[in-house]
Amino acid sequence: MASNKVTTESHNENAITLAAALGLSQEQASKLLNLTVLVTAHEGDPIGLQFAQEVSDLLVRTVDTVASTYVEHTNVEIVIGVAKPRTNATAIYVSLDEQRAVISSHPCATSASQYAPKIFHLIAACYTSAMSLYFATGSQLPSGIQDPLKIIFADFGIDPASVEQPVDIGHAYLAGAGAIGNGLLWAARHLNFYGQLEIVDDDDVSSGNLNRQVWFDTDDIGQPKAARLVKRAQNAFPNLKLVPRQQRLQDLQEHNHDAWLARLIVAVDSRRARRSLQREIPGEVFDASTTDIREVVVHYHKQPNLYACLSCIYEQDEEETTRERHIADHLGVSIEEVKTERISDASAEAIVRRFPKLSGAAIAGTAYDSLFKTLCAEGELKDVSDNRVVAPFSFVSVLAGSLLALELVRRLGHGHRDTGFNYWRLSPWHEPLPRRRALRPKQSNCEFCDEPILVKLATRFWENKETSRA
Ligand SMILES: [Zn+2]
Structure with missing residues (x-):
């Protein structure tokens, strides 16, 4: 075909x-x-x-x-x-x-x-x-x-009879219009969400993305993900207004207000990006992630939060450090640069010296992860076999998006639901196990929870606010 x-x-x-x-x-x-x-x-x-x-x-x-x-x-x-x-x-x-x-x-x-x-x-x-x-x-x-x-x-853990009932998601932000963001809306076609969803992503669709970003096809290559996702998906959502925002969440104009981010849906593609979203002090977080093709994680929390936050769940691990070092080595920039997530003008110049085919103007401002994945897929990096940034298959990302959609139903819908957990880890290759749901505590040394000023702000912003019906 x-x-x-x-x-x-x-x-x-x-x-x-x-x-x-x-x-x-x-x-x-x-x-x-x-x-x-x-x-x-x-x-x-x-x-x-x-x-x-x-x-x-x-x-x-x-x-x-x-x-x-x-x-x-x-x-x-x-x-x-x-x-x-x-x-x-x-x-x-x-x-x-x-x-x-x-x-x-x-x-x-x-x-x-x-x-x-x-x-x-x-x-x-x-x-x-x-x-x-x-x-x-x-x-x-x-x-x-x-x-x-x-x-x-x-x-x-959701009464099947109520799954397709209307769910008011209020005014929510989706960070990331990549694989999981696509998967979320792919799954949500089958649900009944209403409200307004701001789709926030500053990246463009690349050819390699089509293996997992299920709304996109070749016509979308080179165009902004947020706008293309809205264009493709809006017709499937008569009661949910999708608004494209071609920026990083941290750069939105409303970011300057206190308590602006009542409801955040997290579908970004790295642990570091998740931790930086936590610093925006969101009131309520719905999050899903994939670990290459091995597992899918769903996380939820709401402020004031006694349990794990995004930065607890996605603390810096050795794999992340190793990968960042390899990206730095292969692109010819410092690891500190890679940790900033986005390619600066100066780094773009350095990268172009090593990869003359690239355009500095085109790569400046894009994510290191994305560029690295693209170079791997184009075969530009021959000797990185053990340390490639591995993208999941479509069905893994869509599974993550489906579980994320179900969390919205679970936490915001009506009827009987199991809610006594904030974390669920599933394998795409084995049956979903309810006993793997857990209420994970805060991590010691969490870069958010261990900062009294941030915790105090979170409490001040969100105490006594009913974000679930925002
Ligand atoms: Zn934390």
Whole structure:
């Protein structure tokens, strides 16, 4: 299937990710991704056909070919409901009923697909993509795979009957229109949010982004992410006004007021960026992150906050330090420069001396992480195999976005919800485990919680304010 959703660079980003996970060269991984996935649903199964579309939309960004009509040389066939396989390829069977989705290498459905809130089917589509890729690439991924994968909808801790009820998100800010920001709105199509969402991102869409930023296609390359995301997504949200803000959150004009950031949704792409958002003293934080393809983390807190903040959860770790050092080494700038996150004019000049193909004016002001990922995907950095900045696959980012959307329903919606936790860590390769939810305490030495002045300001700004209905 010809597609305007996969480019050479986005294929390379997937290959880099797979190479890092499997310990292969990028070239070997690239060949492994030359895959054809056939998706089979019975024509008399409308819910199964919808599910087929959900899976295809994700996998088309990961493998070379996703087909719904018979193709030769199929590597994996996804068989939905009571449909029969059309090939002898490795089959992944999906059974959908009201309470759960079962994804298995053995037939598991006994009836046509049944209704469940669509967001749960999207989540099941993420796991189906994971199992398909796992088997298609030779069952070597170190994560392993649970087989069968049983996605029990009640495990998300939100009464399924109320998931699609209207949810007032008030006036909220989304920091980051990249993979997770895209995933959030991709998932929220299936929910009923109203209010106003400011989408804040100063970056442009690059070709490599298309492997995971699910609203974008080749027409968006080189254009501002925030504006393109609004353009693509707004029609799906009749009651939610999306406002593009092509800046960093820290540079918005309203930033100069006290207590301006009542509700922040965090979808930025680095630990450091998350910590700097915490310094904006947000009243209420909904956050999701991915650790390459290994895990997804969801975090929530609200001021005055007795428990972990963004800076507690995303404290500086060794991996981050190592990566920043490598970015500095490869780009020819100091590590202190890399820690500022954005490329200064002086650094842009230094980088252009090393990479004459680049334009200083074009890279000044952009993120070091983004430039480094782009150079890796373009093959400009040949010798960085162990230290590449690995981007997640589409289904990992969309899983993170889906869980973030569900947190908004959980905390702002009505009806019965489990809320006694501020942190949930999930694997895209294993069933979601409610027991992994935790109420994480503050970290000692947290750069926010250990600063009495910041804690005092947070209390003063947000005490006695009902941000949940702001
Ligand atoms: Zn903290």
